[in-house]
Amino acid sequence: MPNEKINVWIIARRFGVHSETWLYRQATGFSSLNPSVVCWKYVNREEFPTSNLTVHELPPGLSTSLKLKQWRSKVASIFTGNCFGASKEEKAHLLRYAQKETPKVMLCHYGSIGLLALSAAKALAVPLVVHFHGADISAKLKDRWYLNSLRRSLPHFAACVVVAEYQRETLINLGCDPAKIHIIPCGVPIPNQTTTTKDQELCKFLMVGRLVQKKAPLLTIKAFARCYANHSNINLDIIGDGPLMADAQALVSKLKLGHVVTFKGVRSPQFVVETMRNSSVFLQHSITAENGDMEGWPVSIAEAMSLGLPVVSTRHAGITQQVDEDRNGFLVDENDEAAMSHRMQDLVCNPTLCAQMGISAKTKAIRDFDVIEKISNIEKLLLEISHNAKTTST
Numbered sequence: 001m002p003n004e005k006i007n008v009w010i011i012a013r014r015f016g017v018h019s020e021t022w023l024y025r026q027a028t029g030f031s032s033l034n035p036s037v038v039c040w041k042y043v044n045r046e047e048f049p050t051s052n053l054t055v056h057e058l059p060p061g062l063s064t065s066l067k068l069k070q071w072r073s074k075v076a077s078i079f080t081g082n083c084f085g086a087s088k089e090e091k092a093h094l095l096r097y098a099q100k101e102t103p104k105v106m107l108c109h110y111g112s113i114g115l116l117a118l119s120a121a122k123a124l125a126v127p128l129v130v131h132f133h134g135a136d137i138s139a140k141l142k143d144r145w146y147l148n149s150l151r152r153s154l155p156h157f158a159a160c161v162v163v164a165e166y167q168r169e170t171l172i173n174l175g176c177d178p179a180k181i182h183i184i185p186c187g188v189p190i191p192n193q194t195t196t197t198k199d200q201e202l203c204k205f206l207m208v209g210r211l212v213q214k215k216a217p218l219l220t221i222k223a224f225a226r227c228y229a230n231h232s233n234i235n236l237d238i239i240g241d242g243p244l245m246a247d248a249q250a251l252v253s254k255l256k257l258g259h260v261v262t263f264k265g266v267r268s269p270q271f272v273v274e275t276m277r278n279s280s281v282f283l284q285h286s287i288t289a290e291n292g293d294m295e296g297w298p299v300s301i302a303e304a305m306s307l308g309l310p311v312v313s314t315r316h317a318g319i320t321q322q323v324d325e326d327r328n329g330f331l332v333d334e335n336d337e338a339a340m341s342h343r344m345q346d347l348v349c350n351p352t353l354c355a356q357m358g359i360s361a362k363t364k365a366i367r368d369f370d371v372i373e374k375i376s377n378i379e380k381l382l383l384e385i386s387h388n389a390k391t392t393s394t
Helices: 018-029 066-080 088-101 111-124 144-156 165-173 217-230 245-254 269-277 299-306 337-349 351-368 371-393
Strands: 006-015 033-042 054-057 105-109 128-131 159-162 181-183 203-208 234-239 261-265 281-283 311-314 329-332
Touching: 006 018, 006 111, 006 371, 018 371, 033 088, 033 371, 088 111, 105 111, 105 371, 111 128, 111 144, 128 371, 159 165, 159 371, 165 181, 203 217, 203 269, 203 299, 203 337, 217 234, 217 245, 217 281, 217 337, 234 269, 245 261, 269 299, 281 299, 281 337, 299 311, 299 351, 311 337, 329 337, 337 351
Parallel strands: 006 033, 006 105, 033 054, 105 128, 128 159, 159 181, 203 234, 203 281, 234 261, 281 311, 311 329
Antiparallel strands: none
């Protein structure tokens, strides 16, 4: 049938993770394809239901058997050039799933998953598209095994999707054909309603994200402390968790900010949206971590802008594509907490400017961040690759 939807696999390590809501939106948002998810772990099922979506969850015992598998793969890579390929058991399960569904194209989220699924894609003669995001195209490149595996596997990928311009340049430097690279950020839903009526007497700052080094929560707290020293009519909500949670809480205690800084922990996407609606300014002091980890295109910044929040962030990675300096937010250099505090105070002292920047942020989000458009762009790419593969084989 000419209008029959083709089967596409979306392959990811985990599905239903709060910090990767973009993956759920993509999997449930395809309209021209028939997607199935293949993952090693499906979590938070009630918050991320899949009544109309097939999810293949690989058996727990296959969840990467890391060290043993990596050393076996390194030996095998002498012949394959890919030391991150699937184990025999993983490949067998993938081929078994394929017998039932016959995918016409595979979309792998993160470079390591693309490397893992490559042997199965070759065995099935199915084109494979790799969607890069952040660490997989920054920090992981310091691992020479990963770097060499990626470099040697790039010619076998049908296409590469990246979310920021610097990632495109990185892949080109690794030898990837520029024609294969497509910049498609994840996008966010664009709500009709923006934020609620603001309390002009209180400026509510908000940070959302994993508490890890590249998001520098300690620098954000220090910048807030500097701002609070001059303006008592402010507070800060922090949504998220991570390895720096204890350090962040200790810093808040040391600075005696416990009455104005609240740690909300990991919360549902709906809670995040409602908190953004009631906030005044979004903060994110992203930096390049010591291990080289970098942001891609931070979805939380785009979500905040879609709800009409001005942003104070850094000149880092894809953030410069999101925030237009002095129009819908302020950007400072990485690790410059004093400059960040200065920009925060600019917005505290000038509610009119804050509101104007919020309107500009919403306008930018409507024009450039609509998740429906981004998903449609991914679909068009997958359909084109599937068609080209079919034409080539006939």
